[in-house]
Amino acid sequence: MKKIIFNNIEKNLQNSGYTKNKSGFFESGNSGYWSNLDKDENFKFIELLHKFTPLEAVRKFIPNQENQIFSEKREAALELLDITNESICIDYGCMWGVMSVGMAKRGGIVIAIDQTEESLEFLNARKKYEKLNSLFIVQDDIRKVNLKEISDFAVVNGVLEWVPEFGDVELKKFFGKKMNRDYPTSNPKDVQIDFLKRVKNNLKDGGKLLISIENRFDYTQFIGKKDPHVDLLFTSFLPRFLSNAISKLILKRPYRNYIYSFKGLKNLILEAGYKKVDLYMVFPHYHMPELILPYNSGINMYKKYYSLRGVSFKRKIVWTIEYVLMKYLRGKFFSSSIIAIATK
């Protein structure tokens, strides 16, 4: 049965205009660049994959990324979905593929989509090394993917806020750095809604979309942590026009990496036409979640998930604030990250 589904997906990809390249992944002709690594670094990193296993290459070149790429803690949000053998899943903006691999291990047949060729080459090497045969690797602009009603599940993990960003992003040259470039006149929120509509069109009826994103009103933003996408103070929670003015003044570009409150995210998803949205609080962050609790009824399940032994004084203060805020003041509105599960 799985083989039939597998063949159907391959046929579907080809009918949708993708061509299989010599590395075995599917190309649309749309490409771009978004990576934590600069282009030069990425070139050297990919070269290592000819001599070493993916894990060895990471350990040699970007050891500080090993957990981000390989840790099973990163995939924990997938436990909220009931991925079973033969579920068809799309990972939008898969990058190095931590969620794609997680879904494939759970039995899903996974279409991993990203615009950055180097990231896909890494994922392709990992696919081959770990024999993850149910992984289709696709290079495309995620805003343009058209695979009508193919998937049971969709994952948009740390990606929605980057959807309104146009042009290449070499993160180290972008994050908190001046960059004067042209943007379309469209409102970032509208770009996000259009993208969510496209994701919906690619889901089967009753299919589920998982979105992980920072909370606009994350309590840490109020005690000195900078905006996680542009490295500016307060821009995530200030009114958009003010954030835009600050960004233009300091970074010479508009503020486009919109993140949302719980209510704001729910409204955005509903506006894109989904039937139902379940919201979750995530602690300490969706990158490495320790607790994922239902927003409506889960704050009483909040518990200490860390040890204060051996951590910095600053970290102790932050965690103590979180504990008091969540345990005693029930301040769920201020939790660090949000996961939303939307049903088509």
Add this chain to the structure above:
Amino acid sequence: MKALLRNCQHGSDVYITMDYDSIGSPKHVYKSSSTFNGVQSLNNEIRGAKWYSSLNKSLLDISVAEETEFYCKLKSTYINGITPLYYDGFSKNKKYIYLIISHYCKVWQASTPINELYNIHGDLSIDNVIFNDSLPVIIDWEHFNEAIAPIGFDSLNLIFEQLWFDDKKLNPDTLLELSEMLKLLKSKNCLSPIFWENPLKKTIDFISTHHNIWENQADKLPIKQFSDQEVIEIDSILTKILNLNN
């Protein structure tokens, strides 16, 4: 709705999630993993839980919900009850420890050893026991191993874990109370003569020589945190009391 309550904590590779009915009451507990070691642990868990349920009519009801080449998910019915706080320590938790020891004796006495070696739970910590109307249910069988230790190992691990968390761990009254528990185990033939001398050191030694059961979690076990001096002091008192009647 679901909730993720543990994400590969304390060196484990296992996720723990729960699901809830429409009014927010917990229905099921799920344990899952996508790593080789984690899947092995879950295989141990299901073998252990089945063994336990075969000897004791308990509320523990575990089944495999999903299984692939790289992934395993176990499902069990939520057990309503209380779990004592492990960090309260021996003195505050002794009522619960007595109940667990009695339960241990009942279950392990019903089992059949091989060459005097018994199955072990491997992590009989007080927070791995749920009290449902004061009836203990032992959960979390990830470190289950068959025919590997003399009888009494799990109970000793529990008692000494709780002693380690006690503020007055070297207080004579605390140790006297503890020795009463050991005598109870002994009277029910649930403490192997091997443990009658230097029980703390022997329990620690067993963990050290069977590192593969706990792997990277072995050195984090509370019982391994006693200093050498504490081990000597505690063992000298317990050995004396345990052998008085011989």
